[in-house]
Amino acid sequence: MLVLGGIRYAFSLYDKQIYAKSSQVLMMSSNSIEEKLERVEQVSYEIAVDPQIQRNLIELQGNIEKYDFYRFEQEIEDELVKYIGSEKYIQSIYLYDSNGREFLAGSSRNPINENEKEHALNQADQYEGENHWIETEDSNGYLTSVRLIRSYENLNFENIGKLLVIVNLDSIVSGLPKPNGDLAGNILVSDGEHVFYSEKGNDHLNTYHFQAKNKQGYRIEEINGERSFVNHLTTDFEGWTYWSIIPFNMMFSKITAVKYSLVLVFLVMFIILISLGFTFLRRITNPILALADTMQEVQHGNFQIVNSLPSSKVYEDEVGVLYQNFKTMIQQIDELIEENYAKQLLIKETEFKALQAQINPHFLYNTLESINWLAITNNQKQISNMVDALGHLMRNSIDFKESIITIEKEFEIVKSYLTIQKYRFDDRVEFQTDIPAKFLTCKIPKLTLQPLLENAFKHAVEMSIDTIEIKVLAYQEKDTLFIRIEDNGPGIDPYILQKLKEGKAKPKGTGIGLNNIDSRIKLFAGEEYGVRIESLVGQGTAITVVLPLQTG
Numbered sequence: 001m002l003v004l005g006g007i008r009y010a011f012s013l014y015d016k017q018i019y020a021k022s023s024q025v026l027m028m029s030s031n032s033i034e035e036k037l038e039r040v041e042q043v044s045y046e047i048a049v050d051p052q053i054q055r056n057l058i059e060l061q062g063n064i065e066k067y068d069f070y071r072f073e074q075e076i077e078d079e080l081v082k083y084i085g086s087e088k089y090i091q092s093i094y095l096y097d098s099n100g101r102e103f104l105a106g107s108s109r110n111p112i113n114e115n116e117k118e119h120a121l122n123q124a125d126q127y128e129g130e131n132h133w134i135e136t137e138d139s140n141g142y143l144t145s146v147r148l149i150r151s152y153e154n155l156n157f158e159n160i161g162k163l164l165v166i167v168n169l170d171s172i173v174s175g176l177p178k179p180n181g182d183l184a185g186n187i188l189v190s191d192g193e194h195v196f197y198s199e200k201g202n203d204h205l206n207t208y209h210f211q212a213k214n215k216q217g218y219r220i221e222e223i224n225g226e227r228s229f230v231n232h233l234t235t236d237f238e239g240w241t242y243w244s245i246i247p248f249n250m251m252f253s254k255i256t257a258v259k260y261s262l263v264l265v266f267l268v269m270f271i272i273l274i275s276l277g278f279t280f281l282r283r284i285t286n287p288i289l290a291l292a293d294t295m296q297e298v299q300h301g302n303f304q305i306v307n308s309l310p311s312s313k314v315y316e317d318e319v320g321v322l323y324q325n326f327k328t329m330i331q332q333i334d335e336l337i338e339e340n341y342a343k344q345l346l347i348k349e350t351e352f353k354a355l356q357a358q359i360n361p362h363f364l365y366n367t368l369e370s371i372n373w374l375a376i377t378n379n380q381k382q383i384s385n386m387v388d389a390l391g392h393l394m395r396n397s398i399d400f401k402e403s404i405i406t407i408e409k410e411f412e413i414v415k416s417y418l419t420i421q422k423y424r425f426d427d428r429v430e431f432q433t434d435i436p437a438k439f440l441t442c443k444i445p446k447l448t449l450q451p452l453l454e455n456a457f458k459h460a461v462e463m464s465i466d467t468i469e470i471k472v473l474a475y476q477e478k479d480t481l482f483i484r485i486e487d488n489g490p491g492i493d494p495y496i497l498q499k500l501k502e503g504k505a506k507p508k509g510t511g512i513g514l515n516n517i518d519s520r521i522k523l524f525a526g527e528e529y530g531v532r533i534e535s536l537v538g539q540g541t542a543i544t545v546v547l548p549l550q551t552g
Contacts, residue, residue, distance in 0.1 A: 019218050019229075019231075022218065022229065022231050022244060022246070023216065023218060023231055023233070025244070026187075026231050026232075026233050026242055026244045027233055028177075029173075029176050029187060029242065029244075030233055030235055030242040032172075032176050032177075033169075033172055033173065033176075033189075033242075034235065034237045036087070036089060036172050037133070037143070037145075037167070037172075037237070038237075038537065039087055040087060040089075040090060040145055040165055040167055041131045041145060041538070042537075043083055043086055043087060043090065043165065044131055044145050044147050044163060044165050045131070045147070045538075046083065047080070047083055047093070047095075047163055047165075048129075048147055048149045048150075048163055049152065050079060052075065052079050053076060053079055053080075053095070053149075053161075054149075054151060054152070054153065054160070056072050056075055056076050056079075057076075057097050057098070057149065057151075057160040057161045058151060058153065058160055059072065060072055060097045060098070060099065060101070061097070061098050061099075061160065069101075073103060076095060076103045077103055077104070077105050080093050080095060080103065080104075080105030080106075081105050083105075084105045084106040088171060089167055089168050089169075089171040089172045089175075090106065090165060090166070090167060090168075091106055091107050091142070091166045091167065091168045091171075092104060092105065092106030092107050092165075092166045093105045093106055093163070093164070093165050093166070094112065094117075094163070094164040094165075094166070095149075095161060095162075095163055095164075096121065096161055096162045096163075096164075097160070097161050098159065098160055098161060106166070112144070112164065112166065116134075116144070117164070119134070120134050120144055120146045120164055121146070121162050121164075123146050124146045124147060124148040124162045124163075125148060127146070127147075127148065128148060128150075129147065129148045129149075129150050129157075130147070130538070131145055131146070131147050131538070132145070132146050132147070133145055133146075133238050134146060135191060135194075135196035135197075141168060141169050141170040141197060142166055142167065142168060142169060143166075143167045143169055143197075144164055144165070144166055144167070145163075145164070145165040145167065146162070146163070146164055147162070147163045148161075148162055148163075149161040149162060149163055152465065155465070169189075169197050170199075173187055173197075173199050186198065186199055186200045186244070186245045186246070187199040187242065187243070187244055188210075188242070188243040188244075188245065189240055189241070189242055189243070190210050190240065190241045190243065191238070191239070191240055191241075192239075192241075193209070193210050193211055195210055195243075208221070208223050210241070210243065212232050212234055212241045215233070215234045216232065216233045216234065217231075217232060218230065218231040218232070220248060223245070226247055226248075227247070227248035228245050228246060228247050228248055229244075229245070229246045229247075229248055230243065230244070230245050231243070231244040231245075231246075232244075284319055287319045287323075288319065291319075291322065291323060291326065294326075295326075298330055303330055303333070303334045371383075371387050382423055385419055385423075386419065386420055386423055388419075389415075389416040389417070389419035389420050390416070390420060402446065403445060403446050404443050404444070404445060404446065404524060405443070405444065405446050406440060406441050406442065406443060406444070407435065407439055407440050407441070407442050407443075407444050407474075407483075408440040408441065410444050410446070410447075410448060410449050410450075411433075411435070411440075411449070413446075413447070413449075413450050414449050414450050414453060414472075417450050417453060417454070418431060418453070421457055421461075425457075425461055427467065428461060428466075428467055428468065429457075429461055429467070429468055429470060430467060430468070430469045430470070431470050431471075431472075432469065432470070432471045432472070433471075433472045433473070434471070434472070434473040434474070435472065435473070435474045435483075436474065439474045439476075439481060441551045442481055442547065442549060442550060442551050443524075443547075443550045443551070444483075444545075444547060445517075445520045445521055445524050448517055448520070448521070448545060449472070449483065449485070449545070451513075451517060452485050452514075452517070452531075452543050452545070453470070453472075453485060455514070455543070456470050456485060456487045456489070456541065456543075457470075459487075459489060459490075459491075459492050459541060460487040460488075460489025460490065460540070460541060461487075461489065463489060463490050464489050464490055468487055468488060468489050469486075469487065469488050470485070470486070470487045471484075471485070471486045471487075472484070472485050473486075476549060479548065479549050480529075480546060480547070480548065480549060481546075481547045481548070481549045482544055482545070482546055482547075483544070483545040483547070484542060484543070484544045484545075485542070485543045485544075485545075486540065486541070486542045487540050487541055487542075488539075488540040489540055489541060490537065490538060490540075491535045491536050491537040491538055491539055491540055491541055492535040492537075492541055493537065494537070497533065497535050514531055514533065514543075517531050517545075518530040518531040521545070521546075521547065525547060525548045525550075526548075528546075529546045529547055529548060530546055531543060531544070531545055531546070532544045532546065
């Protein structure tokens with residue numbers, strides 16, 4: 001009975017693995033769908049800022065002749081055709097000028113009706129240039145991306161048109177990789193309790209109440225008298241919930257048959273093995289138990305106990321070989337520990353000597369000081385300020401005498417960096433700080449914040465034509481200090497963001513990457529501290545430095 005109970009328990013664990021695998025398949029499907037929808041958003045943005053379309057929409061605002069209108073219409077539709085083939089799941093693109101005239105590219109097989117068009121255009125006004133998704137009513141399988149087109153000529157951001165992109169969701173789902181077996185099921189997507197997409201239709205699901213009590217989960221439900229496995233996942237993308245509904249018999253019929261076959265085979269083999277191996281097992285039990293006790297002692301750090309192990313000649317069989325190999329392995333581990341300790345001491349000594357051997361940079365400071373005085377003599381205050389800030393930044397970047405400093409000193413480095421960037425970007429950057437005075441004496445590894453700010457300038461300010469807000473704020477939770485650097489820039493591409501988190505992206509500017517900063521903080525404070533990065537394309541980036549609350 002115990003064996004059968006163990007087998008049943010093992011199969012229950014296997015069932016849980018099946019459930020987990022089904023959840024993983026649903027998560028991969030939702031990620032793939034959202035990745036393609038984000039690509040559509042990118043195409044929509046590229047159309048909105050297309051110089052040719054911008055010029056045509058601006059010219060269409062005035063009084064034009066009929067011939068000129070036909071020319072503009074042809075130019076706009078030719079330009080839209082370039083985008084319609086960029087993604088195979090984009091069915092059609094509707095563009096409306098400020099006078100409500102329509103331009104179409106792509107298939108008109110499922111044209112948008114007047115009510116849906118009016119609703120979509122109203123939604124475009126509400127979101128002021130941002131992309132917004134609308135579920136197409138009574139047309140399962142289609143989504144509409146809406147966006148207000150604003151003029152960036154002279155940065156006046158005047159409303160010059162509206163853009164609708166019709167996406168065939170069936171085309172996206174049909175292109176998803178299909179897992180082995182029946183773990184995908186019928187994929188549905190809902191907004192709240194409203195199901196706006198079903199891969200296989202949802203006429204037979206009208207009686208089912210689609211309500212997700214938590215963000216992710218699975219359960220077995222009775223749907224139209226049939227047991228079904230229901231799995232759901234709610235994502236941050238538009239707040240949609242993805243559902244996978246698999247008939248229970250379809251999912252587990254083969255597994256159930258295999259279960260009973262395995263149980264029968266196992267019972268037969270178990271009886272045979274018990275009858276043949278009972279004597280042999282008793283013969284090797286005692287030496288193996290003794291070896292296990294020795295292993296427990298080694299686990300607690302007592303490596304010398306291996307010297308008390310019996311010689312391999314005592315057990316002239318496989319157990320003797322095991323004893324000898326274990327003894328040899330422990331002796332080698334002990335030698336490696338001592339060798340590694342000696343190597344670490346040598347590495348520390350080498351690093352210390354390398355720092356001492358660095359070239360004296362005083363001639364650079366003297367040169368910058370000469371440039372500074374020349375700028376002052378010629379009444380070039382801006383050049384003087386930039387050179388002075390650069391000199392201060394270089395001193396702190398090259399000086400290795402003090403690796404841990406106060407936040408107040410770190411901010412002096414930040415101010416020098418911002419002085420240089422202020423002259424470079426002028427009024428394209430709004431910089432705000434909210435650092436309570438009580439945190440200024442807290443300790444932080446040197447050159448932590450300045451490289452993170454440089455990262456914000458690189459990925460936000462340099463990549464955007466709008467004014468970027470960069471905020472630095474600090475707050476406390478229990479004994480932990482959080483310093484957060486936020487920007488409202490275009491965000492970081494998910495591929496680059498993953499490379500930054502893995503430390504595989506090549507750093508620029510100061511040459512200090514996020515992985516370097518994270519490693520230094522962990523060496524200074526512990527593994528629970530470090531750098532956290534969050535970014536959404538089109539919404540901005542936030543980098544949080546997590547430190548212990550240490551002062552003085």
